[in-house]
Amino acid sequence: NFMLTQPHSVSESPGKTVTISCTRSSGSIGSNYVQWYQQRPGSAPTIVIYKDKIRLSGVPDRFSGSVDSSSNSASLTISGLKTDDEADYYCQSYDSDTRGVFGGGTKVTVL
Amino acid sequence: QVQLQESGPGLVKPSETLSLTCTVSGGSISRYYWSWSRQPAGKGLEWLGRLYTSGRAIYNSSLESRVTMSVDASKNQLSLRLTSVTAADTAVYYCAREMFDSGWYYGMDLWGQGTTVTVSS
Numbered sequence: 001n002f003m004l005t006q007p008h009s010v011s012e013s014p015g016k017t018v019t020i021s022c023t024r025s026s027g028s029i030g031s032n033y034v035q036w037y038q039q040r041p042g043s044a045p046t047i048v049i050y051k052d053k054i055r056l057s058g059v060p061d062r063f064s065g066s067v068d069s070s071s072n073s074a075s076l077t078i079s080g081l082k083t084d085d086e087a088d089y090y091c092q093s094y095d096s097d098t099r100g101v102f103g104g105g106t107k108v109t110v111l
Numbered sequence: 112q113v114q115l116q117e118s119g120p121g122l123v124k125p126s127e128t129l130s131l132t133c134t135v136s137g138g139s140i141s142r143y144y145w146s147w148s149r150q151p152a153g154k155g156l157e158w159l160g161r162l163y164t165s166g167r168a169i170y171n172s173s174l175e176s177r178v179t180m181s182v183d184a185s186k187n188q189l190s191l192r193l194t195s196v197t198a199a200d201t202a203v204y205y206c207a208r209e210m211f212d213s214g215w216y217y218g219m220d221l222w223g224q225g226t227t228v229t230v231s232s
Contacts, residue, residue, distance in 0.1 A: 001172065032215070032216075033215060033216070033217045033218070035217060035218030035219075037156075037218075037219075039156075043224075044205055044222040044223065044224055044225050045156065045205075045219075045222055046222070047218050047219060047220050050210065050217045050218045050220070051215075051217045056220065090155065090156055092156075092158075092218060092219075094216055097169065098161070098169060098216055099158065099160075099161075099169060099170075099171060099172065100146065100148075100158030100161070100171075100216075101158065102148075102155060102156040102157065102158060103155070104155045105155040105156070
């Protein structure tokens with residue numbers, strides 16, 4: 001099976017932009033949709049991006065998703081960072097048998 | 112709106128069977144696909160499997176020999192059983208609704224609050 005590799009942590013100042021990468025170890029990143037989840041401490045995950053780049057209703061347009069086949073990776077970009085964005089973020093996709101796979105998670109710190 | 116609530120014993124002894132229930136309220140269980148995931152304290156998420164309301168299930172390959180998922184549509188409940196547990200199975204367990212359209216899955220849009228299970232004697 002494949003792995004989804006994310007940076008352990010990223011940090012940036014309020015108002016700035018951060019981008020979290022999610023690299024697929026084998027197989028094409030485009031072979032299944034990529035989703036992104038936000039998880040605050042002590043809470044369940046909530047989906048912010050699905051089908052690579054679609055924001056769930058109510059998610060601010062400061063959040064955007066993309067896929068890059070050349071690097072076999074997906075990215076979550078958060079612009080205009082707010083302290084409320086501080087959380088763990090997980091990417092997720094599926095293998096060829098439709099089994100779910102999560103990335104290891106990235107802690108976003110707003111300085 | 113649809114809500115999910117996990118329940119079950121918070122403490123399970125090593126080598127015994129972990130059994131959890133997820134109650135779906137506010138909507139029919141039959142219209143959707145459902146999954147279970149877990150998260151050890153301080154660690155990442157692990158997808159455990161997906162349950163179809165037909166009763167068919169697909170499991171994480173690493174747990175396939177120990178895990179069983181089932182549905183009781185009359186009670187609007189999902190169940191998870193994990194046998195021969197060890198300390199490595201200590202985690203917060205979540206049930207979630209999984210989105211599906213035109214042959215493609217695209218994530219979990221609704222999650223329960225999670226239930227903590229500790230494996231210890």
